[in-house]
Amino acid sequence: MAGSTGWSVPFGAEHDALARQILWDIRAPRGLGAWLAGALLGLAGAVAQGLFRNPLADPYLLGSSSGAALGVAACLAALGVGPAATGWAVRLGLTGAAFAGSVLAVLLTLTLARGVQHTLRLLLAGVVVGVVLGACSALTMLLVPDIMRAMQAFMLGTTGFLGWSAVQVMAPVCALTLCVAWGGARALDALSLGDATARSLGVRMGAVRVWLVGAMALATGTAVAQAGLISFVGLVAPHLVRGRVPGTQGAVLMLSALAGGLLLLAADTVARLVIAPQELPVGVLTAVLGGIYLLWRMHRMEASA
Template sequence: MMSLRPGVLLTLLLIVGAAGVLAGVLVGSTGWADLGSDSMSIILWEIRLPRSLGAWWAGALLGMAGAMSQGLFRNPLADPYLLGSASGAGLAVAIALALTGISPQTSSLLAHIGLTGIAFVGTLVGVGLTLILARGVEQTLRLLLAGVVVGVVLNALTGLATLWAPDILRAMQAFLLGNTGLLGWSSVTVMTGCGVAAVVIGLLASPALDALTLGEATAASLGMRMGLMRLLLIFAFALATGAAVAQTGIVAFVGLVAPHLVRTLCPMLHGKLILMSAAAGGALLLIADVVARGLMRPQELPVGLVTALLGGVYLLVLMHRRGAPKR
């Protein structure tokens, strides 16, 4: 595949993102927007535009978090949910729904904000349990294994919660499959703030990620304070992941595929990779959101199903191409 220059790639990704926002504003589950209608203008500016911008930001947060986690663990299969963030958010939402009976589809604005906050806290709790089980951030392999264990245990507890209160299954399904339908201007504001903070921390710690590609010993010999850098990176991608999951639920594959796609098109150091992965993740989730709205009108598909299908197909094609014998 032809390699692109970073500036060209970033421009293309931003153009795709802008086109996705425009398509998200003009295309809805009921068809194309009637720009001459007064009621439609309210729908465009108060519902569709914040939803599209929010979808871009959620994808951008997952993309940058994926780039950080893959660099930190030196594993191309690492994703933002690796340290128990998604399973923690899922358990927190399941417990909240079981105890209060709140449904994201019918809740008032106050109740929705409450669930959003609960999901964010659950994300941080999941990551915190992983750090406690791993006894800090010094050993990457221990962190990886601790994240897997915490994820399995919390997912099992989520299953128990849904068995205890089966009425929440439909609401939980919307959260577990991803949902952009409730994004508003407050969601955009929250994700923008968290995204800016996460990307600044990621850029400051990116030299450590570059050094880690040469190995732990080499990175330490270069004077990198790896314990501090790991802690900062985990905080950054936990913040980004928590903000995205709290607003949209669990959206599959975006955080895994976006860094892969960027590295395939343009190999680069981690500072630029984090920014490019954010742009790629935003474009991917926007495309998936427009497809989810338009594919089965007037019904909407869960956006997580679309991203899982697109991401799975991309990884299968990538695996086939790399596994094909050279001639």
């Protein structure tokens, strides 16, 4: 119902063809794509927080978003296309490049942090990797100025270019990463008791971390490749779930994906209405609202302490 043309029932009127085109070719894939991107970010955030046993962990804090952005910039520079490209092959190529960059960033962060045992070192390493890879993305844009407009959309975060081709890429990735995360849920439950306890229960820590880091990187890279850098969704969605539905990691992972999808879909709708008929980049809106939410949570924690 949000959009520059308002809302009208797409049946029984002279403008049936135009109304159906607006509904099914623009609004439907954009809404479904926004939900899928939010679900991927929410799932990635829940995996990161469970895997690293840190409520502040977020796929972006480990440098994966900067790595994904660098992959997208390199792919745009090589292919010479923009974010409005509709072919599924182009979308798949952007997703593959973002996934490769995301995995590289996470592995580099873990290498610099010497594992996940030291939380402060891990977060600092993620900040360093994010800054360095962000500078590499900026250098790529400087060397290839033609991609600056395309990369601006990715940096701000937007769902305006989501079509059915993006949905066709994100839907199977979302299903795959949900299955991988669900398969590692019991290992995350054991890991919450500590590495030693998890090993004593028979959890193969090395294999579990590889699979879960891969799922997190794939989810983050896919969302970034299709919708750009949308912040705070991966951090806020698991917090909303844990605060209201305490349970096992399996329930937290599934509900975080659902909450992330609902958050981004709602934010996208609001972003289209705030300054209508113009649109506010949804990444800007989620950053503002997410920052306010976290400040409110910090205030409540201090008050209760």
